[in-house]
Amino acid sequence: MAVLKVTFTKTKRDKLAQVLWILNWVSVVTGMILLSIGFFLKVEIQRRQELMSNREVYSVPNMLIAVGHIACAINFLGGKICYDCVDTTKFLRWKLLMLPYIICTFFFTFCLLAGAFMCYAMRHELEESLSIGLQDAMRFYKDTDTPGRCFLKRTVDLLQIQFQCCGNDGFRDWFHIQWISNRYLDMSRGEVTDRLRSNVEGKYLSDEVPFSCCNPSSPRPCIQHQVTNNSAHYNYDYQVEELNLWPKGCRQALLEYYTHIMQSIGLTVLLIWLFELSVLTGVRYLQTSMENVLRQGDPDSKSDGWLLENSFAETARYNFNIIKNLGKCYQVDDDPNIDFQTPTQPGSDNVPPKPILFAT
Amino acid sequence: MVLLKMKFPFQKRVRLAQGLWLLSWMAVISGALTFSMGLFLKAELHRQAEVMDNTQIHAVPNTLMMIGLASLGINFFAGRICQDSLDASRFPRWKTFMLPYFILSLFFTILMLVAVIMSYAMKGNLEESLKIGLKNGIRFYKDTDTPGRCFQKETIDRLQMEFHCCGNNNYKDWFEVQWISNRYLDFTSKEVKDRIKSNVDGRYLVDGVPFSCCNPSSPRPCIQHQLTNNSAHYNYEHQTEELNLFSPGCREALVSYYMGLMNSIGAGVLSFLLLQVSVLVSLRYLQTSMEAVLGQENTEIETEGYLLEKGVKETIKEMMDNVLKFFHFNQVDASVGQEAEAGEKPATPAD
Numbered sequence: 001m002a003v004l005k006v007t008f009t010k011t012k013r014d015k016l017a018q019v020l021w022i023l024n025w026v027s028v029v030t031g032m033i034l035l036s037i038g039f040f041l042k043v044e045i046q047r048r049q050e051l052m053s054n055r056e057v058y059s060v061p062n063m064l065i066a067v068g069h070i071a072c073a074i075n076f077l078g079g080k081i082c083y084d085c086v087d088t089t090k091f092l093r094w095k096l097l098m099l100p101y102i103i104c105t106f107f108f109t110f111c112l113l114a115g116a117f118m119c120y121a122m123r124h125e126l127e128e129s130l131s132i133g134l135q136d137a138m139r140f141y142k143d144t145d146t147p148g149r150c151f152l153k154r155t156v157d158l159l160q161i162q163f164q165c166c167g168n169d170g171f172r173d174w175f176h177i178q179w180i181s182n183r184y185l186d187m188s189r190g191e192v193t194d195r196l197r198s199n200v201e202g203k204y205l206s207d208e209v210p211f212s213c214c215n216p217s218s219p220r221p222c223i224q225h226q227v228t229n230n231s232a233h234y235n236y237d238y239q240v241e242e243l244n245l246w247p248k249g250c251r252q253a254l255l256e257y258y259t260h261i262m263q264s265i266g267l268t269v270l271l272i273w274l275f276e277l278s279v280l281t282g283v284r285y286l287q288t289s290m291e292n293v294l295r296q297g298d299p300d301s302k303s304d305g306w307l308l309e310n311s312f313a314e315t316a317r318y319n320f321n322i323i324k325n326l327g328k329c330y331q332v333d334d335d336p337n338i339d340f341q342t343p344t345q346p347g348s349d350n351v352p353p354k355p356i357l358f359a360t
Numbered sequence: 361m362v363l364l365k366m367k368f369p370f371q372k373r374v375r376l377a378q379g380l381w382l383l384s385w386m387a388v389i390s391g392a393l394t395f396s397m398g399l400f401l402k403a404e405l406h407r408q409a410e411v412m413d414n415t416q417i418h419a420v421p422n423t424l425m426m427i428g429l430a431s432l433g434i435n436f437f438a439g440r441i442c443q444d445s446l447d448a449s450r451f452p453r454w455k456t457f458m459l460p461y462f463i464l465s466l467f468f469t470i471l472m473l474v475a476v477i478m479s480y481a482m483k484g485n486l487e488e489s490l491k492i493g494l495k496n497g498i499r500f501y502k503d504t505d506t507p508g509r510c511f512q513k514e515t516i517d518r519l520q521m522e523f524h525c526c527g528n529n530n531y532k533d534w535f536e537v538q539w540i541s542n543r544y545l546d547f548t549s550k551e552v553k554d555r556i557k558s559n560v561d562g563r564y565l566v567d568g569v570p571f572s573c574c575n576p577s578s579p580r581p582c583i584q585h586q587l588t589n590n591s592a593h594y595n596y597e598h599q600t601e602e603l604n605l606f607s608p609g610c611r612e613a614l615v616s617y618y619m620g621l622m623n624s625i626g627a628g629v630l631s632f633l634l635l636q637v638s639v640l641v642s643l644r645y646l647q648t649s650m651e652a653v654l655g656q657e658n659t660e661i662e663t664e665g666y667l668l669e670k671g672v673k674e675t676i677k678e679m680m681d682n683v684l685k686f687f688h689f690n691q692v693d694a695s696v697g698q699e700a701e702a703g704e705k706p707a708t709p710a711d
Contacts, residue, residue, distance in 0.1 A: 154576045211574040213585070216513070220541065
């Protein structure tokens with residue numbers, strides 16, 4: 001009892017083959033889209049690689065690029081096969097290849113699904129990576145004279161300006177690190193030496209933030225020094241003042257940005273997965289109906305197409321038995337100690353039964 | 361004496377028609393591109409409209425959009441005409457259409473050239489407009505509580521951060537303007553009172569700039585107050601410090617940005633102009649060579665195509681004569697009527 005059997009007339013088969021040919025080419029295009037999405041994501045992550053601490057975040061774009069390549073190749077082959085399916089003589093060339101092709105494509109669609117889920121699951125990894133990366137970047141903000149770190153100041157400043165954020169979680173993160181280099185601190189001044197002495201590690205900490213934290217929408221000129229000292233500025237209360245500095249932390253801002261990208265990409269990959277699955281179903285129907293036509297002998301007759309010849313349970317059991325027998329086959333023949341009585345009747349063949357891979 | 365006469369055997373005519381069809385579709389695409397480039401330029405100019413004093417510079421993108429739309433129509437018709445040209449039965453219906461079509465196309469082609477020249481010529485106009493607009497923007501920077509001017513601060517800040525510029529000509533423009541509002545000045549403080557008294561207009565001027573002038577590429581944290589006072593900051597010399605603030609003035613930065621845009625667009629429009637001229641020339645040759653075929657028994661004979669039937673001077677003279685005749689005709693008629701019947705009402709003016 002076949003699964004989802006459909007009867008195909010000759011014209012219906014031809015139409016199916018033509019439609020599938022076009023759909024396979026569309027799938028090649030979607031494969032290229034997948035490829036370009038993967039590249040885009042890779043470039044976006046690379047642009048901020050100074051702020052990310054580990055390299056594992058590259059696994060998602062790399063997977064998308066690989067899957068895109070495979071999708072293009074598989075659908076190109078599928079297009080060729082479907083183009084040849086209209087003619088029964090040409091179909092014979094592909095007959096043996098089609099079933100392995102369908103199985104490979106079926107497992108490939110699982111890869112696509114895995115890719116889509118990875119997009120959504122990457123958020124946690126990204127959050128950790130950004131948290132540590134941003135912390136390091138802020139710590140090395142002052143080291144503009146150290147090779148390898150000299151661009152971190154510019155990177156962090158441009159990040160805060162572009163993403164409209166300040167610090168890791170908020171502007172107070174800048175109070176806990178020394179972001180003014182010792183080169184620009186006048187050590188002869190009492191105030192500076194007092195501050196250095198009052199700190200355990202000898203760091204110059206103050207309630208100041210870099211200029212890139214300033215919010216242009218503020219009605220008053222930016223207050224970046226003595227931010228928590230109300231008496232230092234006229235008509236200023238830092239607990240009420242909302243527009244002076246950016247309120248968001250950069251980790252949250254970057255995370256929102258990347259999550260938004262990943263969600264759109266994940267959705268696109270899911271849609272592509274659905275499309276690939278439907279094309280695969282069409283190819284399976286085409287394959288089974290073409291094979292039934294060949295079995296019947298008349299190329300113009302009606303034939304049946306199905307997804308599976310028997311029900312799910314029977315097919316699963318059958319394949320499982322084959323896999324079991326594959327193992328048994330080798331065990332019985334190679335052991336010389338077992339007294340294996342072979343029948344010596346004339347005309348009988350001593351060849352053990354060949355394993356049949358999947359009934360078609 | 362015919363202008364640029366060429367012989368067209370049947371095959372050559374067919375080739376010409378096919379080539380023209382392809383060219384005309386390419387020209388349609390280029391017309392669409394011109395329109396979209398005009399639209400893009402207009403959007404970019406509109407984005408900074410608050411720091412521009414007048415909108416005269418918008419003439420350039422408006423012209424480009426008009427040209428783009430017109431060339432879409434012109435080249436679409438060129439394609440249709442050349443499709444019909446090889447069919448002797450359909451071609452005659454375009455006959456009366458051709459002369460006004462060519463005059464209109466010529467007009468828009470010249471307008472293309474004018475648009476490109478305008479984009480270079482209006483640089484001075486743009487510069488003036490920006491000079492006044494930026495001056496006002498900097499003057500009203502502090503008026504965040506005055507309706508109508510409350511967004512100037514945000515506009516100028518974002519402008520300086522985006523275009524990496526400071527002030528009108530340079531950062532010293534901020535020293536001449538009070539950019540800190542009186543609302544945030546402590547009038548009980550001696551320092552504030554001294555500064556205000558020392559200024560003739562009673563303005564609070566400082567040698568400081570807003571934070572948006574700060575250059576992120578500077579190795580040291582930004583110095584925005586007491587810029588000319590070397591002793592106020594450790595290890596600081598304001599004459600040698602180059603990276604602290606943005607050095608170009610915003611007028612210069614904006615002018616070079618827009619001129620860069622208009623130069624690239626101008627180069628594109630010039631290439632589209634060449635395409636358009638070749639379409640029109642081919643169409644004219646096709647029209648003249650097909651007109652010689654009309655009425656003939658054998659449509660595959662060799663004919664001659666030309667650009668103008670008479671020379672350039674003669675054609676222009678003929679056109680002027682036609683126009684003058686049109687005017688004179690009315691005048692002569694009226695004066696004849698006046699003479700013939702005495703006491704007639706004065707002739708209506710010719711036109």
